[in-house]
Amino acid sequence: MTERLFSTQEVGSLSKAPFLRKSLSEEHIRTSRDWAIRIGVEGFEDLISQLKPGIQSDEKLKSLEDWAALYGIRFHESAGLDIVYDGEQRRVEMYEYPLMHVKGFKFVGYIKVWDSEIFKKAAVFDKPSLIKPYHIEEFEFAKKKARRALKVPITGPYTLADWSFDEYYAKRKLDVDEPLERRRINKRDMVLDLAKEIIRPNLEALIRAGAKRIQIDEPAATTKPNEVDIFVEGFNEAVKGLDCAFSVHICYSDYRLLFPYILDLKAEHISIECANRDTKMYGRDEGSRPGYSMLKLFKEYGTKIKVAPGVIDVHTDFIESPELVRDRLLYAAKLLDDPAKIIASNDCGLRTRTWEVAYEKERALVAGAELARKEFE
Amino acid sequence: MKVSGYLVGPQPRSEVLMKAYRDHKKGKLTKQALEGLVRKEAEEVVKIQLENELTVITDGMLNWHDLLRPFAERLNGIEVGGLARWFDNNAFYKQPVIVGRVERMKPILEQMLFYDLIPPKRLKVIVPDPYTFSKLSVNKIYRKFEDLVYDVAEAMAEEIRTLSATHVQLTAPSLVYEKLPKKEIELAMEAIDIIRRRYDGVLCIHTCFGRIGNVMPELLDFPVDVIGVDMTVTPFKDLKEYALTKILGIGCVDARNTIIETPDEIASAVMKVLSETSVKQIYISPSSGLEFLPHNVANVKIRSIGNALKLLKEV
Structure with missing residues (x-):
């Protein structure tokens, strides 16, 4: 797919639209009106x-989801992004939501991820099968x-597997003494089943419905250093022979562990988090741009795929200036020795930020990409 | 043969307590109310250990956000930094950032532990081993890594000396997560020796998330009484290969999966170790802290250990 230099894209989630909340106040309604005007939501008076x-009842909230998705789309479009989506306004969460549509899993309880952050974790107890594709509507x-x-x-399949307990594959009797090797065999089978039975049918359905770009989120890809090849195999199995521009998003990870396996990944680009590790100083040199050092590995290994290094930090309210975004993009382009290989993106979804902050950050992303583009005119 | 049981890390918070922590963060629940709930749940954690006849008892560490945090927050020279992955888990800890000389200027765990809930002479305290703590920190000051490890060990030793613990466990995943150079293992051992010289009780090192073979045979010479092994990642041959003369903590109950080990399975694992290795004394335990499991599943696993202990008594 041909794109202009430093094309801009969002990564996924936004926080929920101002009206998509259980308890609604006059202030929320006012904010919803203001945002509609600001981002150009047609027919918002309705x-x-x-x-x-x-x-607001659950039924009422459900009926507002189309509006929320429309707000999400216009939010990204009016900020000026080239590639957009709806900010995942209908989704509960990136793990729980898909597994609500899969047989063979049961939710077993909440688990602490850090401090007071928790997630609802499931266990696989039977071979997974898809109830129905879950992103079509x-x-x-x-x-x-x-x-x-x-x-x-x-x-993606690896993340769904890695974030779940295994009460099915691990129950099989394998003639393998090494526990880590047993775990690898079980995990590989689980990932490949999820790739074939769950993710691939979803991808096929999306492509039939007209999807041209699909981002497979795999934040768990490097969690277990001896299983990175399984992530790649699962990804490739899911996309095998399908006609679409597939990308992978991996954030807050040790990217060194991706090599050399990433060379085999059948993706058009990889989206990674860098701004979070960078300084706020201007500059296109190593000292100013430590967050982008891992791009050297992409060059060193001769990786063919494009890279979308995050130039916007989603974990702080600091608004990057267009000049800072420009410098980050140009330094990344310098490391890969090819500006055509760089896509301008956030570190991750902006769901942790308010709409006000998220909007300013997206606008800075667009303005910064424009400045970077000018350097090549 | 002598077989007993203990826990080796934090217990999972119940859903009620998780919600309380979230409510407290949002300002909807007072610190006092939260502490009341933590204490109530710690009472339950102590009760289930006593009911299942575990030998030494922890308070569940329900108020520890991560294993390093109390030390990162209270030792001089350390600040609490950003998130980092906790080994190969979908769990994260806040990295201690070393910004000055590490020193213990005030008690660390005094306000954290529920000593009074635990019967006399049965308190088990769990802390990170100095090497693991240092390895997981961001060192901005020390020119030599070993000087950091020694200072952390001094601070830990001073803290442990003031506690009335019968049993102290040094949790040491960094020793086994990957194979270390011999020099690093020796450094870890010297650091533990600093603690050993100031603590007379039972000292245990618990290794988790990596095979024990990664630190053998050097681990045999560590100045500890008990060596704890994560059997979910350690092949049995790692235990057979060396003459183990210390007490063995056998982490055969998987703390990272919900399949429940039956008492028969646990007892068989123990019998196998006793019959095929030189080990004479065993503590049965989970492979690591049960914090990776839902609260109810963790309790079922503790009961399985308790029932396995009963079975083995009959043998």
């Missing part, structure tokens, strides 16, 4: 007339409404 302060709606190119995010 929405505003439906909103009443007080507790949201994609159909986005396709109808979007004025720019779309990229659909979907959680």
